[in-house]
Amino acid sequence: MPADIFIERIFKNDKRAVSRAISIVESGNSNSTELLKELHKNIGHAYRIGITGPPGAGKSTLTNQLTKYYRKHDKKVGIIAVDPTSPFTGGALLGDRVRMSDVGSDAGVFIRSMATRGSLGGLSKKTIDAADILDAAGYDIILFETVGVGQSELDVARAADTTIVVLVPESGDSIQAMKAGLMEIADFFVLNKSDRPGSESAIVALRTILMLRDHTEKSWMPNIIKAVASENIGMNEIADEIERHQSYLINNGLLKEKREANYKVRIKEIVEFLLKNELWKSERAESLEASLAKVVEGETSPYQIAELLFNNFKSSIKH
Numbered sequence: 001m002p003a004d005i006f007i008e009r010i011f012k013n014d015k016r017a018v019s020r021a022i023s024i025v026e027s028g029n030s031n032s033t034e035l036l037k038e039l040h041k042n043i044g045h046a047y048r049i050g051i052t053g054p055p056g057a058g059k060s061t062l063t064n065q066l067t068k069y070y071r072k073h074d075k076k077v078g079i080i081a082v083d084p085t086s087p088f089t090g091g092a093l094l095g096d097r098v099r100m101s102d103v104g105s106d107a108g109v110f111i112r113s114m115a116t117r118g119s120l121g122g123l124s125k126k127t128i129d130a131a132d133i134l135d136a137a138g139y140d141i142i143l144f145e146t147v148g149v150g151q152s153e154l155d156v157a158r159a160a161d162t163t164i165v166v167l168v169p170e171s172g173d174s175i176q177a178m179k180a181g182l183m184e185i186a187d188f189f190v191l192n193k194s195d196r197p198g199s200e201s202a203i204v205a206l207r208t209i210l211m212l213r214d215h216t217e218k219s220w221m222p223n224i225i226k227a228v229a230s231e232n233i234g235m236n237e238i239a240d241e242i243e244r245h246q247s248y249l250i251n252n253g254l255l256k257e258k259r260e261a262n263y264k265v266r267i268k269e270i271v272e273f274l275l276k277n278e279l280w281k282s283e284r285a286e287s288l289e290a291s292l293a294k295v296v297e298g299e300t301s302p303y304q305i306a307e308l309l310f311n312n313f314k315s316s317i318k319h
Contacts, residue, residue, distance in 0.1 A: 007038050013076070013137045015110060022112055025129040036129060043135040044259075046078070047246060050144045050160030052185075057166040058192040061229040062238075063145040067103045069235045070141050077103075078134035078142045079111045080127055110134060128159050128266065157185035158262050161255060162245045164238070166190045167206075169198035183209060186222050187245050190238060194226035220248055279313050287312070 009017035021039075025032045051059050051066075060081070067077045103109045114127055131142050146156050157163045165186035191202055206224050215221060223241055227234025249255035291305045 003034075003038070007035075010039065010133065010137050011042055013139075018110060018133060018137045019112070021133045022130045025133065026114065026126045028126075032129070036132060039132060039136040043132050046131075046135040046139050046142045047162070047242075048131060048142045048144065048160045049242060050146065050156035050163040051166060052144075052146045052156045052163065053166035057168050058229050059145050059166050062164075062166055062190065062192060062227065063143050064103055065229050065232050065235050066143065066238060067109060068232075069239050071103070071106055071108055074108075075140040076108045076138060077110075078131070078137075078139035079103075079109065080130055080134075080142065080144050081111065081113045082115075082127055082144060082146045110137075110139065125269070131159065158265060161249065161258065162187045162242050164188060164190055164242075166192050167202065168193045169196045169202045187220065188222045188241050189224045190227050190234070191224055192227050192229050194234075195228050199226065218252070220245065279309075284309055284312065 006017060006021075010021055021035060024035060049066075051063055053059055063079060063081075067079060070077050104111055112130060114130060127144065131144070134142050144156055144159055163185050165183070165188075167189060169191065189206055191199060191206075193199075203224055203226075210222060213219075213221075225234055225237050225241055227238060229235075246255070249258065287309060288305070291300070291308075294300045295302055295305060
């Protein structure tokens with residue numbers, strides 16, 4: 001298929017074209033860079049929401065219910081479930097679409113599971129590229145539902161405009177012990193399964209931590225929303241809080257600022273990736289292998305070898 005027709009099909013939200021585009025990006029196909037360049041002119045309209053938290057908090061159920069809410073309000077929703085055993089695919093291997101959730105058959109919903117690919121933040125580096133494709137395809141809301149791996153789940157905050165941290169009453173005893181990371185990325189908290197015992201003590205623990213945050217009268221202070229996602233309780237309040245945070249960001253010029261900061265980090269990562277690939281071209285990789293015995297024998301140090309390789313790399317660029 002000619003590239004211009006393929007791009008046009010993505011812009012028209014042809015699901016097969018969108019799915020194929022994500023596959024191209026995810027596989028690292030040589031065409032992926034050109035594809036993303038062409039799509040970029042049409043992105044920036046979708047609002048991106050990250051849903052994260054510890055395992056068993058009900059993130060997937062909340063994502064499902066929130067999707068239904070937005071569909072009732074005629075918003076097209078793209079979901080990126082960053083977990084190879086996502087409930088959206090019935091807990092089966094990545095790509096198994098036999099048992100899709102009830103929102104999967106909705107024409108206004110696109111669901112994609114993506115592996116974390118070893119990313120410490122729990123978010124595949126290709127996930128943001130996939131979100132750009134959904135953005136270009138005209139989805140109004142993009143939901144990142146991430147694998148629950150605790151405090152290392154921080155790069156969801158860079159991918160999303162609003163980040164929701166989902167906890168349960170049982171988290172109450174451990175909230176005080178949680179590292180700052182997961183607590184600080186939350187634009188607000190959802191205490192899911194709040195009909196269980198211990199919900200009030202969990203809220204008190206959360207509020208205590210939030211009160212200790214540095215803030216001014218203009219600072220955004222995260223709220224705590226009680227919900228029972230399995231019974232669709234609290235979804236209106238969650239959606240209202242997302243909208244309130246979005247308005248706060250826009251009215252204070254922070255949405256543009258946040259996206260600029262995210263692009264800066266992303267561009268640096270792309271440059272580092274390109275440099276790394278160029279640096280380890282075969283001759284330098286061979287030179288490293290040949291030097292290892294000397295390092296082990298103490299004839300030279302890792303720093304000397306690294307400097308030599310780097311200087312050779314600089315010389316190759318000049319020529």
